Amino acid sequence: MIDLDKLVSESFSKQGLMATLGAHLTQVSDGEVHIALPFSTALSQQHGYVHAGAITSIVDSACGYAALTKAPAGSEVVTAEFKINFLRPAVGERFLAIGKVQNAGRLLTICSGEVQAFMGGSGKVIALMQATIVSVGQPAG
Amino acid sequence: MIDLDKLVSESFSKQGLMATLGAHLTQVSDGEVHIALPFSTALSQQHGYVHAGAITSIVDSACGYAALTKAPAGSEVVTAEFKINFLRPAVGERFLAIGKVQNAGRLLTICSGEVQAFMGGSGKVIALMQATIVSVGQPAG
Amino acid sequence: MIDLDKLVSESFSKQGLMATLGAHLTQVSDGEVHIALPFSTALSQQHGYVHAGAITSIVDSACGYAALTKAPAGSEVVTAEFKINFLRPAVGERFLAIGKVQNAGRLLTICSGEVQAFMGGSGKVIALMQATIVSVGQPAG
Amino acid sequence: MIDLDKLVSESFSKQGLMATLGAHLTQVSDGEVHIALPFSTALSQQHGYVHAGAITSIVDSACGYAALTKAPAGSEVVTAEFKINFLRPAVGERFLAIGKVQNAGRLLTICSGEVQAFMGGSGKVIALMQATIVSVGQPAG
Numbered sequence: 001m002i003d004l005d006k007l008v009s010e011s012f013s014k015q016g017l018m019a020t021l022g023a024h025l026t027q028v029s030d031g032e033v034h035i036a037l038p039f040s041t042a043l044s045q046q047h048g049y050v051h052a053g054a055i056t057s058i059v060d061s062a063c064g065y066a067a068l069t070k071a072p073a074g075s076e077v078v079t080a081e082f083k084i085n086f087l088r089p090a091v092g093e094r095f096l097a098i099g100k101v102q103n104a105g106r107l108l109t110i111c112s113g114e115v116q117a118f119m120g121g122s123g124k125v126i127a128l129m130q131a132t133i134v135s136v137g138q139p140a141g
Numbered sequence: 142m143i144d145l146d147k148l149v150s151e152s153f154s155k156q157g158l159m160a161t162l163g164a165h166l167t168q169v170s171d172g173e174v175h176i177a178l179p180f181s182t183a184l185s186q187q188h189g190y191v192h193a194g195a196i197t198s199i200v201d202s203a204c205g206y207a208a209l210t211k212a213p214a215g216s217e218v219v220t221a222e223f224k225i226n227f228l229r230p231a232v233g234e235r236f237l238a239i240g241k242v243q244n245a246g247r248l249l250t251i252c253s254g255e256v257q258a259f260m261g262g263s264g265k266v267i268a269l270m271q272a273t274i275v276s277v278g279q280p281a282g
Numbered sequence: 283m284i285d286l287d288k289l290v291s292e293s294f295s296k297q298g299l300m301a302t303l304g305a306h307l308t309q310v311s312d313g314e315v316h317i318a319l320p321f322s323t324a325l326s327q328q329h330g331y332v333h334a335g336a337i338t339s340i341v342d343s344a345c346g347y348a349a350l351t352k353a354p355a356g357s358e359v360v361t362a363e364f365k366i367n368f369l370r371p372a373v374g375e376r377f378l379a380i381g382k383v384q385n386a387g388r389l390l391t392i393c394s395g396e397v398q399a400f401m402g403g404s405g406k407v408i409a410l411m412q413a414t415i416v417s418v419g420q421p422a423g
Numbered sequence: 424m425i426d427l428d429k430l431v432s433e434s435f436s437k438q439g440l441m442a443t444l445g446a447h448l449t450q451v452s453d454g455e456v457h458i459a460l461p462f463s464t465a466l467s468q469q470h471g472y473v474h475a476g477a478i479t480s481i482v483d484s485a486c487g488y489a490a491l492t493k494a495p496a497g498s499e500v501v502t503a504e505f506k507i508n509f510l511r512p513a514v515g516e517r518f519l520a521i522g523k524v525q526n527a528g529r530l531l532t533i534c535s536g537e538v539q540a541f542m543g544g545s546g547k548v549i550a551l552m553q554a555t556i557v558s559v560g561q562p563a564g
Contacts (some may be wrong), residue, residue: 016185017192044157051158052220053198060194079193080531081555083224083365083506085392087385102368102410108503110367115408119286128384128392130412132504221390222414224365224506224553226533228526243551244510248360251508251551269525271506271553273363298467299474326439327553334502335438335483339476365506
């Protein structure tokens with residue numbers, strides 16, 4: 001049986017960008033992955049909010065890793081494409097990206113993602129993603 | 142007459158994320174903006190290529206600033222949503238994001254974006270974006 | 283108080299395309315609209331399944347009308363853009379499109395949509411949409 | 424050598440939806456396909472313009488067939504997903520959808536599409552699509 005937490009954690013730790021942004025993995029389950037990101041001025045856009053690119057980066061990783069939890073053992077996943085809507089400015093002390101598998105096909109896995117912004121205790125959804133992930137590179141025998 | 146280069150450069154210099162990624166503005170013209178990004182291991186995904194999130198960040202900024210060059214004087218732009226396809230892995234020494242306005246409406250501006258990867262002299266398109274930008278916040282007279 | 287069912291039904295009955303496709307409205311509630319479509323060879327693609335364009339048409343209308351139920355009284359809605367993933371071939375005796383409002387902004391409303399295919403009693407999700415709807419044209423007093 | 428025009432025409436003639444909408448194939452070349460659609464009240468949305476679903480249907484077919492011209496002999500193509508922006512209302516006497524291959528991969532082909540509306544002689548772009556097409560079903564040798 002595959003240890004999903006180990007599978008995702010080991011890959012996540014190799015993503016230089018996640019370290020650069022200050023993101024960390026907070027939950028791995030079958031078909032769902034959470035990634036958290038604290039606010040930092042190093043991530044800002046011109047008005048001081050978090051840049052859409054940083055928000056997109058964490059939810060892209062969350063969707064990709066959610067797909068990985070459903071992929072055949074030994075295979076890799078690659079983002080083919082995604083679409084993301086930004087519902088409101090990324091204002092908050094911390095952000096949580098949630099990626100969920102909606103349909104795992106033999107070749108293509110469809111995920112939905114959302115990003116919540118937290119200020120104090122309460123969270124608001126600030127972005128919604130729909131992503132297509134390809135399973136590739138199953139190692140030979 | 143608006144100095145487009147100054148308009149975009151001043152805003153770009155306030156984007157903390159662009160500095161964090163190591164991106165810089167290389168061209169501003171009416172309806173088109175270019176942003177360059179050198180390779181760095183700080184931007185990697187798990188296989189050592191540049192993470193889709195970093196590629197997306199620069200082409201999102203390029204599209205947003207392309208829209209800004211067409212926006213009414215004094216207004217701001219915000220990305221409402223985008224879709225991006227990744228055509229091949231982000232392998233290269235440097236990357237160039239090009240954002241172009243396809244249609245500038247009163248409220249919504251549609252941009253297309255692409256990212257090219259360069260290894261030595263020759264470039265390859267690695268990503269294609271289609272983005273919707275909203276014009277907001279025209280200051281009161 | 284607005285009669286949402288009447289509001290949506292009257293507009294739906296003016297959509298020539300819905301009649302041409304054979305689609306009908308089956309549910310209208312606050313923030314959610316359902317549209318059904320029976321199979322017909324007049325809607326096929328080259329393999330005899332229902333064409334992605336017909337599936338897209340009903341879920342686009344479902345999302346637009348879901349947005350209309352949340353729009354200010356007297357305003358109209360227009361689809362700015364959407365993205366749709368097709369999870370499996372559109373094989374079935376009948377299809378049900380469900381549009382739901384995820385976030386209703388002053389200007390832009392974000393909806394998610396899905397289409398289910400039914401063969402006998404059981405349904406399968408065959409398509410997922412994420413759409414951006416603009417509120418426009420509030421009639422002058 | 425494959426007769427692309429024959430390949431696409433034969434498949435197009437089996438698409439019941441294209442006949443129902445009144446669409447016809449006007450150009451097939453390597454990597455590019457055009458489909459025309461005359462205005463009809465049978466295609467309308469609630470304001471009398473052509474419904475976004477009909478516009479989407481023809482440009483989806485144009486993109487799919489453009490991908491087919493680049494696919495390995497004997498394979499089939501299926502739309503995995505697309506995103507479409509509507510730039511202005513679909514007002515016109517006739518509409519022309521143009522699908523073009525941007526990148527043909529072994530598995531996934533990325534196409535861009537546009538739809539032009541014509542009133543008298545002059546045309547305006549009313550919609551822009553970015554689509555992902557999967558190559559499937561190569562017959563066994």
